[in-house]
Amino acid sequence: MLMNLNGDEDRRARALKALRSPDEYRDDVLRKFVRLASQALGIPGSFISVLDDEHQHVQAAHNFTLTQSSREDALCRHAVDSDSTVVVPDTLLDARFETHPLIIGAPHIRFYAGAPLKNKEGIVLGTLCVTDTAPHSFSAEQVTTLKLLAALVMSFLEAWHSAGFADPVTGLPNRQRLIRDLQYLAVSGDQTPRRLVLIDCINMPRAYELARSMGMGPVENLLRDMATLLPLRLRPAPGELFYTVATGRFAVLTRDDSPLSADWVAQRLEGISADLGDGIAVALSTHTGEVTFNPGELPAQESLRRAVSALHEAIAGGVPSMRFSQASDARHTQDFTLMNNLASALRQNTGLWLAYQPKICLHSGLPVGLEALVRWRHPLHGELSPALFVPLAEKTELLSELTAWVTDRAIDRLTRLRNSGIQLPVTVNVSSRDFASGDFANALEMKMSRAKLPTSLLGIECLETESIIENPAAMRGLEMLRLRGFGISLDDFGAGYSNVSYLKRMPLDVIKLDRTLINEISSDTASRIIARSIISMLKDLDYTVLAEGIEDAATAQALTEYGCDQAQGFFYSRPLPEAELDEWLSWKLRSQC
Structure with a gap:
């Protein structure tokens, strides 16, 4: 999503949304980058920003309090629009900024240096900046260092997306992508009732027994075949997304009024088999679990946890499908608490x-x-x-x-x-x-x-x-x-x-x-x-x-x-x-x- 953006404004817009969506791991690494930038360049304040058509969003900051501004007021837009590093040693001596609200008012920026965050195709998505409330000189060596750090930040973001959001075996979006998509639905204000269906149809202990004798290749063929077979069998409508959430376990995110329910999915997948390669097929036993929710009312991790709870209830009960039950979930929570208490009692x-x-x-x-x-x-x-x-x-x-x-x-x-x-x-x-x-x-x-x-x-x-x-x-x-x-x-x-x-x-x-x-x-x-x-x-x-x-x-x-x-x-x-x-x-x- 952060590459191959040339000539596709929709994909660029989705890439910006991906960068704006919550992700604790990514943002923790970005915070380390901005702290490193301040230490390496000797400038106390630093931040990473993402710019869309209307706003500047500060994704990570060190000694810098601004979190958002209009695009018009963003000093970073000069680096983005010019596709070059911008250095302003003293903003009060620059005619562009004499009456700028972020200079004459909080956060009182007197020094600014920003390098564009540019992907491999040359598309600029944001900036890495250093800033201070006092003017500074900024050498050519410091400019080079700032550019190098910006390139490292962009490389990390591209790797974060390609490694963090796609399952390497099936090619489907992975669990992290599902969490991010759920989080985006919540922060975007989407109140459409949704349904999350988890699908478990591969006996992984048996699959790994096969791997012991045949190697991992056939097991990976099995998983890839499932990733192809599921959409063919279930024929999702536009907007219904498939994910690989764990080895041998898949998910589909849809609207609550979709026919893709746990029960319907289990019926559609009954009696199917998947290919290991070399003409060897494995019969699959399907269990499904579902939860319905409003994105703004239920955290992403809790939505997934409830779907997992329903799936495990189906597996434990030996039934094809199960909807999330508050009563069953409460019982399992009590059991989990009891086992924690037992562990303490033993130790x-x-x-x-x-x-x-x-x-x-x-x-x-x-x-x-x-x-x-x-x-x-x-x-x-x-x-x-x-x-x-x-x-x-x-x-x-x-x-x-x-x-x-x-x-x-x-x-x-x-x-x-x-x-x-x-x-x-x-x-x-x-x-x-x-x-x-x-x-x-x-x-x-x-x-x-x-x-x-x-x-x-x-x-x-x-x-x-x-x-x-x-x-x-x-x-x-x-x-x-x-x-x-x-x-x-x-x-x-x-x-x-x-x-x-x-x-x-x-x-x-x-x-x-x-x-x-x-x-x-x-x-x-x-x-x-x-x-x-x-x-x-x-x-x-x-x-x-x-x-x-x-x-x-x-x-x-x-x-x-x-x-x-x-x-x-x-x-x-x-x-x-x-x-x-x-x-x-x-x-x-x-x-x-």
């Missing part, structure tokens, strides 16, 4: 605590182990259920931090009770992401070694079993834990359809029966037959069988008769804070203490 060790639920031997009636369960006493929301924050943590890196926190506290308890009569093994819940970490087993063994504790005192309960089965690294990590002597438990057995296959593939010691499997065994014949058969099978395979969610004596009695080994549930004890647990164990194990 400052405040609010989080462990409850322990006893595991009972069904044959002796005595406690034989504990399950460590994390709890959070939030400073604003009070006691929070793990169901409110653990699933959110599972989507972030915080889950590993939370696992480490729980593990460390469990080891602290085991250390405190070393050689005590109420010492019992503790089980902690661990995700597939932790198992997949190459040194998780080594690190855990090292913690136990430093605490001078046998690894058999710390049990590992598997979360996200299907994720573990599908992840070779997680399976290796699980095997490493078992080889080091940690007991491995499988949670929620009986709740899914493929649990039996886990028994052949996973290194396990304890199988926990899901509460849905044993809830009705005291009253339902079919439930009794199923539970008895499963327990019998697991015992034949030499597993320890633990039933969870036991709430009455009849269920406990039936499980005992079926050969179940252990149980936990409110019938025996709710999860207890550590101090209460110690008292409870001292009472339950009083004959052994």
Whole structure:
């Protein structure tokens, strides 16, 4: 836009608008240029101006307070109109400026030197100037330096536009250009309701897997093909603009009354494929999100954020399209805030605590182990259920931090009770992401070694079993834990359809029966037959069988008769804070203490 302007006044006008539009990065660099000009030339004031047909606009300034003037009053117009550097050592001695309002009044310019900002085609768009309230001499060497600095400023502006506003792969305007266009709509006073639609139709993890084997060339072909395919499929009207806002993610900016809605776009793109090259096509799965807004009422970044929120809602929900929802957005904002609070709680060790639920031997009636369960006493929301924050943590890196926190506290308890009569093994819940970490087993063994504790005192309960089965690294990590002597438990057995296959593939010691499997065994014949058969099978395979969610004596009695080994549930004890647990164990194990 800042080049190829010859003979095209419309393009020149758009170039001037681009320079006038808000851009924090560009203007920050321009401010550094004017400060450099003052230091290099020894003149205290400096500024960069852009001139259109009616006004002079000061884009960046150093020790200079004027922000705008009419073109007629601008000293810079002499440099622009003459296409040459203009130097006025003392404005009061120059007949052109004897009664000039900017000289006899604020900002009281007595010295001025300005060099035109000229693109590669010789089109002048503005000036770089130095100025002072006192007269100065200005040498030929200083003039040369001012011209050189002006050329550098123009080179930066051209590079800023070409690199900053076009996606290098697709050639479409990029995210920065979208933000700038939205900002321009706002500052121009445009109140036409607009719609921003984001389009996600490339599975980037899969694309990068292709890149690993085929190189980046085919992936770039895929992106270029999409950039061509979208306009052909959607046939935008004049004024409807396409953008590349991220790798594999596109946007269209249109009016609110346009048929180009998120739902319509998703339907038009259903079933499409894009070309990788060499005759290889990739089927695309499209999700879209949209937001409607008035440019003057919603900041550009917020408009884009809302469209991203709607798109992610569609992706997370597995639906083709979604409109921005204040309620959903507020929920995600609350979730984000909660995760920030959790990060602080973990790093400052405040609010989080462990409850322990006893595991009972069904044959002796005595406690034989504990399950460590994390709890959070939030400073604003009070006691929070793990169901409110653990699933959110599972989507972030915080889950590993939370696992480490729980593990460390469990080891602290085991250390405190070393050689005590109420010492019992503790089980902690661990995700597939932790198992997949190459040194998780080594690190855990090292913690136990430093605490001078046998690894058999710390049990590992598997979360996200299907994720573990599908992840070779997680399976290796699980095997490493078992080889080091940690007991491995499988949670929620009986709740899914493929649990039996886990028994052949996973290194396990304890199988926990899901509460849905044993809830009705005291009253339902079919439930009794199923539970008895499963327990019998697991015992034949030499597993320890633990039933969870036991709430009455009849269920406990039936499980005992079926050969179940252990149980936990409110019938025996709710999860207890550590101090209460110690008292409870001292009472339950009083004959052994």
